Amino acid sequence: MSEPATTTVEVNGFPCRVWTKGSGPKLGVLAGFGGLPRWIPFLDELAKARTVIVPSLPGYPGGALGHTALDTHLDWLLAVRQLLDRAGLAGSDLLGASVGGSFAAEMAAVFPGTVRKLALIAPFGLFDEADPAADPWAQRRDNVPALMCADPKKWEALVAPPEGANSIEWPIEMVRAAEAAARAFWPLGNTRLEKRLPLIEAATLVLWGEADRVLPPSYAKKFATAINGAARTQTIPNAGHLAYLDQPEAVAKAVLDHLG
Amino acid sequence: MKLMWFHLMPYTELPDDFNKKHPSVWVDIHSSLFDPRRAHHMYNDFMDELEYAAECDFDAVCVNEHHSNGYGLMPSPNLIASSLARRTTDTALCVMGNSLALYNPPTRVAEEFAMIDCISGGRLIAGFPVGSPMDTCYAYGQNPSLLRERYYEAHDLVKRAWTEKDTFAFSGRFNQQRYVNIWPRPIQSDPHPPIWIPGGGSIETWRWCAEMDYVYCYLSYYGYKAGLATMQGFWKEMEKLGKDRNPYRAGFLQFVGVAESRQQALDLYTEPAEYFYGRCLHVDARFALPPGYTTEATQRAGIEGMMTKAANVANPATKAALKATNMKDIVDGGYVLIGSPDEVIEQIRHVGTSLNVGHLMLLLQYGNMSKDTTKYNTRLFAEKVMPHVKDLFSDWEDKWWPKPMAKGQRAAVPAFRPQTVAAE
Numbered sequence: 213m214s215e216p217a218t219t220t221v222e223v224n225g226f227p228c229r230v231w232t233k234g235s236g237p238k239l240g241v242l243a244g245f246g247g248l249p250r251w252i253p254f255l256d257e258l259a260k261a262r263t264v265i266v267p268s269l270p271g272y273p274g275g276a277l278g279h280t281a282l283d284t285h286l287d288w289l290l291a292v293r294q295l296l297d298r299a300g301l302a303g304s305d306l307l308g309a310s311v312g313g314s315f316a317a318e319m320a321a322v323f324p325g326t327v328r329k330l331a332l333i334a335p336f337g338l339f340d341e342a343d344p345a346a347d348p349w350a351q352r353r354d355n356v357p358a359l360m361c362a363d364p365k366k367w368e369a370l371v372a373p374p375e376g377a378n379s380i381e382w383p384i385e386m387v388r389a390a391e392a393a394a395r396a397f398w399p400l401g402n403t404r405l406e407k408r409l410p411l412i413e414a415a416t417l418v419l420w421g422e423a424d425r426v427l428p429p430s431y432a433k434k435f436a437t438a439i440n441g442a443a444r445t446q447t448i449p450n451a452g453h454l455a456y457l458d459q460p461e462a463v464a465k466a467v468l469d470h471l472g
Numbered sequence: 473m474k475l476m477w478f479h480l481m482p483y484t485e486l487p488d489d490f491n492k493k494h495p496s497v498w499v500d501i502h503s504s505l506f507d508p509r510r511a512h513h514m515y516n517d518f519m520d521e522l523e524y525a526a527e528c529d530f531d532a533v534c535v536n537e538h539h540s541n542g543y544g545l546m547p548s549p550n551l552i553a554s555s556l557a558r559r560t561t562d563t564a565l566c567v568m569g570n571s572l573a574l575y576n577p578p579t580r581v582a583e584e585f586a587m588i589d590c591i592s593g594g595r596l597i598a599g600f601p602v603g604s605p606m607d608t609c610y611a612y613g614q615n616p617s618l619l620r621e622r623y624y625e626a627h628d629l630v631k632r633a634w635t636e637k638d639t640f641a642f643s644g645r646f647n648q649q650r651y652v653n654i655w656p657r658p659i660q661s662d663p664h665p666p667i668w669i670p671g672g673g674s675i676e677t678w679r680w681c682a683e684m685d686y687v688y689c690y691l692s693y694y695g696y697k698a699g700l701a702t703m704q705g706f707w708k709e710m711e712k713l714g715k716d717r718n719p720y721r722a723g724f725l726q727f728v729g730v731a732e733s734r735q736q737a738l739d740l741y742t743e744p745a746e747y748f749y750g751r752c753l754h755v756d757a758r759f760a761l762p763p764g765y766t767t768e769a770t771q772r773a774g775i776e777g778m779m780t781k782a783a784n785v786a787n788p789a790t791k792a793a794l795k796a797t798n799m800k801d802i803v804d805g806g807y808v809l810i811g812s813p814d815e816v817i818e819q820i821r822h823v824g825t826s827l828n829v830g831h832l833m834l835l836l837q838y839g840n841m842s843k844d845t846t847k848y849n850t851r852l853f854a855e856k857v858m859p860h861v862k863d864l865f866s867d868w869e870d871k872w873w874p875k876p877m878a879k880g881q882r883a884a885v886p887a888f889r890p891q892t893v894a895a896e
Binding site for chain 1: 609610613615616617618645646756757758759762763764768771772775776
């Protein structure tokens with residue numbers, strides 16, 4: 213597994229890391245809860261067919277303290293829009309998962325020219341009182357891995373400090389990722405995205421881990437129904453909320469099949 | 473030294489098997505455990521106790537704010553304080569306090585505190601806590617990543633609302649008001665009622681208190697031994713900032729149980745203390761650390777171990793380490809000071825001098841302590857302990873104490889005599 217190229221773009225004066233790998237048409241990836249403290253096999257799968265471009269959202273690993281400048285939902289949307297533009301992703305296909313999935317859907321809705329085809333993996337943004345999402349910010353630490361992934365070890369591997377990591381800053385960065393998610397989605401994950409889903413004209417694939425313990429898989433249908441463009445749902449077996457960690461090959465295949 | 477009488481207002485009838493059957497005393501404590509008809513008696517007992525403490529000449533009575541909490545029945549301490557404003561005459565009223573970021577608009581706090589100050593003739597101490605994670609982020613749904621920024625902005629707004637003479641527009645990040653002009657205005661207007669800040673052990677809070685010239689209060693339930701390092705850290709920081717060691721810059725909370733003898737104190741206070749440390753502090757760990765609540769600087773300091781041990785104690789994550797629930801450990805740990813009056817005098821003087829705190833907030837009611845026992849504890853402390861500790865720090869001026877109207881100028885509040893009404 214070769215290393216991706218790393219560049220940096222600025223949003224609101226804060227640096228955001230951009231990873232690039234592969235060849236072919238561009239595919240932007242906005243990661244899910246916890247962000248990407250390290251490169252993951254899923255991105256390699258995508259890079260086999262696409263130029264994968266992975267900008268870090270403000271506050272997530274690689275995204276420094278950019279979240280601290282964002283007070284409102286509009287602030288977030290404008291920051292993500294600038295991030296995509298500066299990463300060279302305007303007009304490209306876009307994949308977003310979890311918290312990143314919510315922003316990917318917003319981009320397609322609010323800035324339709326920004327997104328060609330859209331792929332979403334268990335996006336945040338909705339809340340159904342009759343089928344409530346779990347509270348990812350009120351968990352005992354040892355419960356988090358099994359909440360995020362069907363195989364808890366996948367989450368543990370994502371957040372484990374790599375050799376040579378700064379033992380003080382690494383855990384702070386992991387908390388910061390959860391804070392950045394909270395800053396945009398506290399307390400329910402409900403950004404009233406349902407009001408904007410009908411604005412999405414892009415062809416959309418909605419993927420959901422069958423064993424998602426954060427967001428109920430029933431939400432997939434709500435997304436697909438509300439989106440105006442052609443939208444299809446697909447369930448990933450043996451996958452939790454961060455399905456791309458649990459089943460990198462199956463998720464990548466579903467995404468690449470959709471993008472064509 | 474100022475001796476202040478603090479009430480948490482704990483629900484006194486949590487079942488014996490509470491910890492086994494219920495995950496948390498806070499946030500999602502079950503409604504079936506709350507009997508409003510019993511709470512009627514609890515509230516009235518608690519208010520009797522506060523009034524009794526005022527009669528016993530404590531310098532202040534203190535109330536505080538909690539939400540969805542089985543050991544704190546005061547979502548609105550202002551309601552209790554306004555009643556106390558009428559039923560006490562000279563005692564300072566310490567509202568410790570209103571969590572500023574929870575009020576929309578925050579000028580509500582400026583107004584209600586001004587009301588209490590007016591009704592009481594200028595006896596208010598205005599406490600401005602950020603508020604615990606359980607109260608603010610979970611029970612009240614505030615965003616932990618924005619809480620402190622909202623808090624500081626609300627503080628600025630409240631202070632301006634108290635001090636600016638003309639109607640003004642406030643254009644903040646989170647609060648926008650075209651016409652800020654509170655009526656009533658506080659009696660204490662030179663420049664405003666004393667502001668006290670209850671906080672954990674973060675250096676940022678210490679620096680802010682120093683900069684604003686506010687009283688810093690460390691309100692831990694774990695007593696003077698666990699609090700020592702935090703207060704030492706506070707004074708070290710004051711020294712660094714060029715501030716004097718005036719002990720009235722600080723407040724500290726301490727549980728006390730005094731009786732004729734140590735054995736009698738153990739007999740009287742073991743059950744309520746074990747009820748408090750056992751049941752009342754049974755908080756689900758999942759509500760301890762919403763991301764963003766603890767600043768990165770404080771996290772960094774905690775991880776680096778650069779701060780002293782007690783700064784970690786201020787961090788809810790490590791509070792779990794302090795979990796003594798039996799009386800021997802509770803007393804050995806210094807959570808509750810117990811003994812005969814002489815023994816308590818010695819311990820209080822030690823707490824005052826070792827922590828250098830001029831404002832000692834005493835919890836003389838805790839857990840399921842009955843009104844009779846609470847009054848006994850209160851009276852014995854007032855009669856046998858207070859006279860022998862009040863002299864501490866007499867060479868320092870308390871610049872952070874309320875300045876009420878002169879006694880002769882204050883309204884005469886008719887005595888409340890329910891028996892007279894009954895006789896009619």
